[in-house]
Structure formats: C-alpha cells, structure tokens
Amino acid sequence: MKVAFIGTGSMGSLLIEAFLRSGALHPHFICASNRSLQKAELLAKRHPGLRVTGSNAEAANGSQIVFLCVKPLDYPAVIQELAGVLDERQIVVSITSPVQIRMLEARIPSKVAKIIPSITHSALSGASLCIYGSRIQPEDRLLLEQLMSSISVPVAIRETETRIASDIASCGPAFIAFILQQWAEAAARHTGIGRAEAIVLGAEMLHGTGKLLTEGGFSPEELQRRVAVPGGVTAEGIAVLHSSLEHVFAGLIETTHRKYDEDLSKLDDLFGRRLLNGTADDEPD
Ligand SMILES: NC(=O)C1=CN([C@@H]2O[C@H](COP(=O)(O)OP(=O)(O)OC[C@H]3O[C@@H](n4cnc5c(N)ncnc54)[C@H](O)[C@@H]3O)[C@@H](O)[C@H]2O)C=CC1
Ligand SMILES: O=C(O)[C@@H]1CCC=N1
Numbered sequence: 001m002k003v004a005f006i007g008t009g010s011m012g013s014l015l016i017e018a019f020l021r022s023g024a025l026h027p028h029f030i031c032a033s034n035r036s037l038q039k040a041e042l043l044a045k046r047h048p049g050l051r052v053t054g055s056n057a058e059a060a061n062g063s064q065i066v067f068l069c070v071k072p073l074d075y076p077a078v079i080q081e082l083a084g085v086l087d088e089r090q091i092v093v094s095i096t097s098p099v100q101i102r103m104l105e106a107r108i109p110s111k112v113a114k115i116i117p118s119i120t121h122s123a124l125s126g127a128s129l130c131i132y133g134s135r136i137q138p139e140d141r142l143l144l145e146q147l148m149s150s151i152s153v154p155v156a157i158r159e160t161e162t163r164i165a166s167d168i169a170s171c172g173p174a175f176i177a178f179i180l181q182q183w184a185e186a187a188a189r190h191t192g193i194g195r196a197e198a199i200v201l202g203a204e205m206l207h208g209t210g211k212l213l214t215e216g217g218f219s220p221e222e223l224q225r226r227v228a229v230p231g232g233v234t235a236e237g238i239a240v241l242h243s244s245l246e247h248v249f250a251g252l253i254e255t256t257h258r259k260y261d262e263d264l265s266k267l268d269d270l271f272g273r274r275l276l277n278g279t280a281d282d283e284p285d
Contacts, residue, residue: 001029004063006056006078008034008043011095011117012069015151018121020047024150033059057085065091065147066110072098072263076270079107086110091140097162097170098263101133103271111135113144116162118170121151127169128152131159163260164253171256176206 003025005012016032019025027049033056034040040052053059060066060082070078075096086092090110094101095117104112112133120126128148132141148154157165167175184198212218218226228234 001025001065002063003030004059004066005030005032005069006034006059006066006082007069007074008032008040008052009069011119012067013039013043014119014122015067015069015095015117016043016047016050018124018151019147022124022150024147031059031063056081060090061085063090065093065144067093067095069095072096072267073270075099075103075267076273079104079271083108088135091136091144093144097166098260098267100264100267101131101159103267105133105135107271111137111140113140114159114162115144115148115154116166116170117152119173120169124151126152126173127155129162129165129169130154130156131162132156163257167253167256175252180206 003019005016008016012032012034016025016030020027020030027047030047031051031053032040032043033053037052037054040054044050044052056078066082066086068075068078075094082092086108088109088111092104092108092110092112094104094112094114097114097116099114101112101114113136114129114131114133116129118126118128121128128151130141130144130148136144145154155165155169180199180202184195184202187193187198188195209223212223213220224234224238228238
C-alpha cells in the first residue's frame with residue numbers, strides 16, 4: 001500500500017516516524033512532499049527507501065492514502081494542486097480540525113476522512129480522532145482504523161465534536177505540560193526542591209495516572225476517592241483546585257472554539273476565492 005504525506009513539519013514527520021517504528025508502514029511505500037524540500041530530505045536520509053519530492057501532486061499520484069499534514073490555511077492551495085491527480089479510489093485524510101469534510105468533498109473526487117492525531121502517537125499511544133466522509137466505505141474505515149491502531153487508539157467522533165475532542169486529545173498534552181511546568185516552578189519557589197526533580201516526579205505520576213485511567217479501569221472520581229483519604233492532605237488540596245479552577249475550563253473551551261470559528265470562516269473565504277479566481281496569495285514558511 002502506497003501512502004503519501006503532504007507536509008513534513010512537526011506532525012507529518014511524527015506520523016511517518018511513528019508508522020515506521022510501529023512496523024505498520026515500510027519506507028519504500030511512503031512518498032512525502034513538503035514546500036521546502038530540505039525538510040523532507042532529512043526524513044529520507046533517516047529512513048532509506050522513503051521517497052521525497054517537492055511536488056505534492058507527484059506524492060499523491062497513485063497513493064492509496066494521502067495524509068494532508070499542512071496548516072489549516074494552507075489547505076486551499078494544496079487541494080487546488082492535488083485536484084487534478086486525485087481520483088475516486090483514493091482516501092484523503094485531513095489531520096486538521098477546522099477544515100470541514102464538506103470543503104474537501106466539494107473539491108476533490110476522492111474519499112475523505114478527517115483524523116486528528118496527537119503528539120502522544122510518537123510514544124505509540126493516545127487517541128486519534130476519526131471522522132468519516134460520505135464516500136468512505138466500511139472497508140476504507142477498517143483500513144484507516146487498522147493503520148491508526150498501530151500508533152494510537154482510534155476513536156470515532158462526530159465532526160461537530162472535533163474542536164472539543166481535539167482540545168483534549170491533541171492540545172491536551174501541551175495543556176497538561178503547562179500545568180506540570182507551573183506546578184514544578186511553584187514547588188521550586190516555595191519549597192526549594194529542584195525544578196528538574198519536581199518535573200521527573202510529576203512526569204512519572206502522569207504516566208502512572210494515565211495507565212490507571214486506561215488499562216487500570218479507574219474513573220477520575222474513583223481515583224480521587226482512593227487517594228484522598230478521609231481527613232488527609234489530598235482532600236484539602238482538591239478543595240483549593242475546586243475553587244480555583246471553577247471557571248478555567250469554561251474559559252479554555254470558549255477560547256479554543258472562538259479561534260476555531262475564526263479559522264473556519266477564513267477557510268470558507270479562502271476556498272471560495274480559489275474557486276472564483278483559481279488562486280490566492282500563499283504565505284511563505
Ligand atoms: N502539532 C500537533 O500536535 C498537532 C497538529 N495538528 C495539525 O497538523 C497540521 C500541521 O501542523 P504541524 O505539523 O504542527 O505544523 P508545521 O508548521 O510543523 O508543519 C506544516 C508543514 O507543511 C509544509 N507546507 C506548508 N504549505 C505547504 C504546501 N503548499 N505544500 C507542501 N507542504 C507545505 C510546511 O513547510 C511545514 O513543513 C496542522 O493543520 C495542525 O492543526 C493536528 C493535531 C496535533
Ligand atoms: O495548536 C494547534 O493548532 C494544533 C491543533 C491541535 C494541536 N495542535
């Protein structure tokens with residue numbers, strides 16, 4: 001099975017290397033393209049056999065699955081380049097949340113899916129969020145879920161849930177890392193423990209907590225009950241978090257959804273302009 005990756009930045013490279021490491025894909029069956037070819041060439045150097053090209057159309061041509069790994073506002077240009085080479089047998093996978101499946105189905109003949117990945121896939125873990133377009137057949141879905149399960153836990157979601165699910169699964173590692181950083185810095189400031197030591201302790205704690213919440217079968221409520229012994233320290237700490245965090249998550253969700261809506265309307269505009277004029281200004285890397 002030939003698989004193409006358009007865009008070999010952070011997420012495109014991460015997906016390619018995770019699929020290779022898991023053994024799901026072999027370098028000889030991957031073709032990658034990137035606007036600046038040097039970035040893709042680094043991947044080819046690390047993985048002999050992997051083909052790279054500066055032409056998105058050449059990468060996509062004849063590939064059974066084409067992963068689009070560029071930023072949302074770069075989609076209209078990439079789709080315009082690919083429209084002439086894609087056919088109805090190919091599966092095109094968008095990895096970005098604001099690009100709607102309807103936007104792609106209106107412009108290319110291929111089957112379209114949206115799969116939002118997460119940096120956690122580089123540790124062959126985390127949930128990948130799968131949304132299937134109207135042309136995706138049961139066998140296409142099976143193929144995509146088999147591929148994604150080599151590096152993640154594929155979870156089917158509705159397109160209307162993309163932003164919130166992506167907040168948790170894809171932005172979540174950054175949000176949790178930020179909380180850990182703040183916690184470790186406060187610990188260092190207030191107690192004199194080393195920041196690095198606090199981060200090691202926190203990272204091991206997160207690893208174990210994640211395991212308990214997944215394979216351990218714990219719910220968040222059970223986990224709190226088991227740790228917060230009556231009259232103990234944890235319950236006092238949870239009371240502080242309860243009052244301090246009350247509005248934090250509502251604000252977070254409001255902000256990410258506002259940004260998503262802005263991107264969505266920019267995309268509608270950009271896709272519309274490309275359809276009318278056949279072109280639009282491209283931003284350099
Ligand atoms: N970074 C993350 O944790 C996650 C990112 N995503 C999505 O992945 C997408 C890519 O994000 P990153 O990899 O972080 O960004 P990035 O900026 O690292 O990579 C984008 C790549 O696309 C290339 N590119 C731009 N225009 C191009 C064109 N016309 N043809 C070919 N290549 C082109 C750029 O040179 C760059 O290498 C975004 O849409 C983002 O929403 C989704 C989930 C998680
Ligand atoms: O920050 C972003 O826009 C991307 C989407 C999900 C994670 N990172």
